[in-house]
Amino acid sequence: xxxxxxxxxxxxxxxxxxxxxxxxxxxxxxxxxxxxxxxxxxxxxxxxxxxxxxxxxxxxxxxxxxxxxxxxxxxxxxxxxxxxxxxxxxxxxxxxxxxxxxxxxxxxxxxxxxxxxxxxxxxxxxxxxxxxxxxxxxxxxxxxxxxxxxxxxxxxxxxxxxxxxxxxxxxxxxxxxxxxxxxxxxxxxxxxxxxxxxxxxxxxxxxxxxxxxxxxxxxxxxxxx
Numbered sequence: 001x002x003x004x005x006x007x008x009x010x011x012x013x014x015x016x017x018x019x020x021x022x023x024x025x026x027x028x029x030x031x032x033x034x035x036x037x038x039x040x041x042x043x044x045x046x047x048x049x050x051x052x053x054x055x056x057x058x059x060x061x062x063x064x065x066x067x068x069x070x071x072x073x074x075x076x077x078x079x080x081x082x083x084x085x086x087x088x089x090x091x092x093x094x095x096x097x098x099x100x101x102x103x104x105x106x107x108x109x110x111x112x113x114x115x116x117x118x119x120x121x122x123x124x125x126x127x128x129x130x131x132x133x134x135x136x137x138x139x140x141x142x143x144x145x146x147x148x149x150x151x152x153x154x155x156x157x158x159x160x161x162x163x164x165x166x167x168x169x170x171x172x173x174x175x176x177x178x179x180x181x182x183x184x185x186x187x188x189x190x191x192x193x194x195x196x197x198x199x200x201x202x203x204x205x206x207x208x209x210x211x212x213x214x215x216x217x218x219x220x221x222x223x224x225x
Contacts, residue, residue, distance in 0.1 A: 009057075022112070023052035027176065028179050039146060039150075072093045100207070100214070100219060157174070158170070165224030193211055
């Protein structure tokens with residue numbers, strides 16, 4: 001695996017399949033399986049909703065959101081009117097919940113989104129992966145509480161646990177702390193700029209113009225200082 005390509009979502013050669021539809025690094029897959037078994041023993045049906053996403057997959061999500069084909073939400077999960085947003089506002093709105101292609105932790109095989117399948121099914125199967133579903137009264141609340149107590153035992157953390165004015169709080173997003181460090185260490189604003197310059201991304205001009213501010217705020221998730 002070439003880290004300089006892998007952090008941008010362009011090298012999945014080190015990943016293995018898990019549950020036939022997800023990909024993770026072997027150490028991450030092992031840690032998740034162990035955690036899943038412990039959660040099941042405690043009555044929590046933790047399942048993967050999303051894991052590895054390539055650059056092209058993240059690009060497709062970004063472009064669909066830009067064109068209004070997928071909904072945009074504010075920090076409080078309220079639906080936004082995409083058509084009424086300026087290009088600049090649209091960039092910020094997308095980045096609250098979706099990473100820039102090349103800037104997503106889901107490119108690494110270290111990060112995954114999880115939910116409680118049994119609880120969702122008991123509520124009729126409707127699942128939007130929004131904050132309220134992981135809060136008191138939501139179908140994944142008990143899972144969120146269990147993870148708060150036990151994630152570190154299996155080497156996981158929640159990198160978006162606190163909304164700093166960058167990426168919104170994502171109680172469902174887990175990262176394998178040790179495995180992610182290698183990717184965090186090679187991230188480069190210059191490399192991301194070059195990669196996006198050559199990509200068919202909607203809103204390219206404004207993204208590149210704003211990247212000096214977007215990179216620390218959203219890619220590194222330092223938020224608003």
